[in-house]
Amino acid sequence: MEELRIEENGNLGPIDSSRVPRFAGAATFARLPRLDQVARADVAIVGVPFDAGVSYRPGARFGANHVREASRLLRPYNPALDSSPFANAQVADAGDMAVNPFNIHEAIEAIQQDALDLTADGARLLTLGGDHTIALPLLRAASERAGEPVALLHFDAHLDTWDTYFGAEYTHGTPFRRAVEEGILDTEALSHVGTRGPLYGKRDLEDDRRFGFGIVTSSDVYYQGVREVVAKLRERIGARPLYVSVDIDVLDPAHAPGTGTPEAGGITSRELLEILRGLRGLNLVGADVVEVAPAYDDAEVTAVAASHVAYDLVTLMSELPAGGAR
Numbered sequence: 443m444e445e446l447r448i449e450e451n452g453n454l455g456p457i458d459s460s461r462v463p464r465f466a467g468a469a470t471f472a473r474l475p476r477l478d479q480v481a482r483a484d485v486a487i488v489g490v491p492f493d494a495g496v497s498y499r500p501g502a503r504f505g506a507n508h509v510r511e512a513s514r515l516l517r518p519y520n521p522a523l524d525s526s527p528f529a530n531a532q533v534a535d536a537g538d539m540a541v542n543p544f545n546i547h548e549a550i551e552a553i554q555q556d557a558l559d560l561t562a563d564g565a566r567l568l569t570l571g572g573d574h575t576i577a578l579p580l581l582r583a584a585s586e587r588a589g590e591p592v593a594l595l596h597f598d599a600h601l602d603t604w605d606t607y608f609g610a611e612y613t614h615g616t617p618f619r620r621a622v623e624e625g626i627l628d629t630e631a632l633s634h635v636g637t638r639g640p641l642y643g644k645r646d647l648e649d650d651r652r653f654g655f656g657i658v659t660s661s662d663v664y665y666q667g668v669r670e671v672v673a674k675l676r677e678r679i680g681a682r683p684l685y686v687s688v689d690i691d692v693l694d695p696a697h698a699p700g701t702g703t704p705e706a707g708g709i710t711s712r713e714l715l716e717i718l719r720g721l722r723g724l725n726l727v728g729a730d731v732v733e734v735a736p737a738y739d740d741a742e743v744t745a746v747a748a749s750h751v752a753y754d755l756v757t758l759m760s761e762l763p764a765g766g767a768r
């Protein structure tokens with residue numbers, strides 16, 4: 443079958459859905475070329491089929507391919523940002539990392555190494571999870587490439603700065619405490635957005651504050667509104683290299699039922715997308731969209747939301763100078 447791709451500004455784009463039905467063929471993100479089909483990429487999208495770090499419902503190991511399937515409906519022009527991501531830059535799907543499902547330490551090492559390899563030529567990396575454990579090795583790679591600790595903007599119902607579960611240090615509830623301990627985050631520029639729900643104790647918040655995190659809760663988004671939230675976040679981040687981590691459970695379970703640890707009272711997909719668009723121009727060196735668990739998804743609701751979140755993140759990356767993630 444001929445691929446009939448859109449090509450603009452010398453960038454090989456998606457298969458043209460007006461000539462090849464969008465439901466045909468193997469799924470890559472947004473029907474983009476695979477990394478091995480292009481000479482180089484400015485933005486690479488990679489899947490991490492790993493969920494050995496979850497504390498409740500499993501299944502995020504299937505998340506990346508579920509998001510790829512739902513991303514068939516994405517189109518090449520992003521009107522909300524008046525931008526054509528796949529014409530602005532060469533964007534490609536790097537496939538999935540081959541991570542050990544039985545050895546979390548080995549998996550973390552492999553994710554870090556693969557992320558370093560994928561960004562060796564300055565590509566900006568968007569990762570589709572996988573559970574939230576994977577943010578730790580991705581942040582290690584991002585800060586190594588940036589040559590300094592990175593700012594973190596973390597969208598999640600949860601803090602994910604807990605210490606251990608069953609004595610385990612590396613889980614989906616602990617990546618950001620480990621990252622602070624390792625000195626790979628710029629503690630002047632750490633924010634959670636969308637947190638809510640019961641905690642183990644008040645101490646969780648005290649620890650989190652001590653690490654340097656500022657919190658915009660889900661209720662804050664409701665009461666303050668998107669514009670005020672974006673202004674605060676931009677001020678905190680400034681010109682620093684920025685990593686954005688999106689746990690899809692930041693959305694209300696109505697918008698994202700397909701996830702492992704759902705919490706009521708979340709933000710809407712419209713609010714999330716609007717906040718992300720508000721980050722335009724910031725030095726976004728890397729990002730992830732994690733915790734999509736298809737077994738609990740209905741009608742691809744979660745995967746549609748995640749695919750649009752990824753699309754807006756790719757759009758932001760596509761507008762930044764090439765090679766800038768190095």
Ligand SMILES: N=C(N)NCCCC(=O)O
Pocket residue numbers: 497498574600602614615689691702703733
């Ligand atoms: N990162 C996510 N999605 N969830 C963390 C929840 C940890 C807990 O079970 O308390």
Ligand SMILES: [Zn+2]
Pocket residue numbers: 598599600689691692703733
């Ligand atoms: Zn979460």
Ligand SMILES: [Zn+2]
Pocket residue numbers: 574598600602614689733
């Ligand atoms: Zn999380």
